[in-house]
Amino acid sequence: MNLLDFLFPKRCVGCKIVGTYFCKDCILEIAQTELVCPFCERASIGGVVHPGCKRRFGLDGLWSLGIYQNPLREAIKKLKYKWVKELALDLVNLTLDYWARYQPYFFELIKKDQGKNWLIVPVPLHFTRQNWRGFNQAALLSKLFAAKMGLEYQEALKRVRSTKPQVGQLSFDRRQNIKGAFALTGQSIKGVNVLLVDDVWTTGSTLKECCYVLKRGGAKQVRAITLAR
Numbered sequence: 033m034n035l036l037d038f039l040f041p042k043r044c045v046g047c048k049i050v051g052t053y054f055c056k057d058c059i060l061e062i063a064q065t066e067l068v069c070p071f072c073e074r075a076s077i078g079g080v081v082h083p084g085c086k087r088r089f090g091l092d093g094l095w096s097l098g099i100y101q102n103p104l105r106e107a108i109k110k111l112k113y114k115w116v117k118e119l120a121l122d123l124v125n126l127t128l129d130y131w132a133r134y135q136p137y138f139f140e141l142i143k144k145d146q147g148k149n150w151l152i153v154p155v156p157l158h159f160t161r162q163n164w165r166g167f168n169q170a171a172l173l174s175k176l177f178a179a180k181m182g183l184e185y186q187e188a189l190k191r192v193r194s195t196k197p198q199v200g201q202l203s204f205d206r207r208q209n210i211k212g213a214f215a216l217t218g219q220s221i222k223g224v225n226v227l228l229v230d231d232v233w234t235t236g237s238t239l240k241e242c243c244y245v246l247k248r249g250g251a252k253q254v255r256a257i258t259l260a261r
């Protein structure tokens with residue numbers, strides 16, 4: 033045990049038991065739900081966009097680990113405000129585990145391509161999500177997903193203007209607020225498939241705007257991955 037572990041012992045985000053960030057019992061408490069279409073947010077097998085909901089520059093799918101409530105909520109909060117890399121790894125492993133078990137569809141798709149033409153792209157740092165270190169938890173999660181899945185990680189998007197904090201805004205205002213906030217960083221993404229990673233899907237306005245920019249830039253399909261919804 034190192035000194036840091038001694039001073040700040042790992043505690044389960046759910047039951048506070050010492051020795052782990054997420055104990056086996058609390059992991060089972062993560063509320064799962066049916067996956068939904070990223071456009072209408074109604075149930076959809078595999079989180080794939082309904083044929084009638086498909087838009088030219090819209091998301092092709094949405095996959096979330098669980099509902100944004102405790103203990104997952106507590107875990108994500110911890111990720112946001114404290115640098116807890118080990119917890120991030122737990123969450124990524126958990127997501128991939130659920131994913132492989134209950135929704136193998138995505139994995140099969142990527143395997144068929146042997147991972148070629150697939151990129152993992154993080155949502156750039158949000159104004160609202162920035163901690164004092166400027167730490168982007170979406171980038172941390174993305175890197176872990178990329179390493180685990182054997183896919184390339186690319187910071188294909190950047191923020192080009194700051195937006196007002198999204199918290200407390202109505203859904204319409206959020207959409208207006210985020211418009212034009214992102215741009216491509218320059219590397220070509222023509223014809224590639226993108227797994228766009230963020231920690232939480234709330235109204236989806238940020239992920240949808242990122243998707244818009246990626247597809248305008250030539251991305252073939254864009255699927256969102258979030259820990260919670």
Ligand SMILES: [Zn+2]
Binds near residue numbers: 044045048054059
């Ligand atoms: Zn626990």
Ligand SMILES: [Zn+2]
Binds near residue numbers: 082
């Ligand atoms: Zn739909």
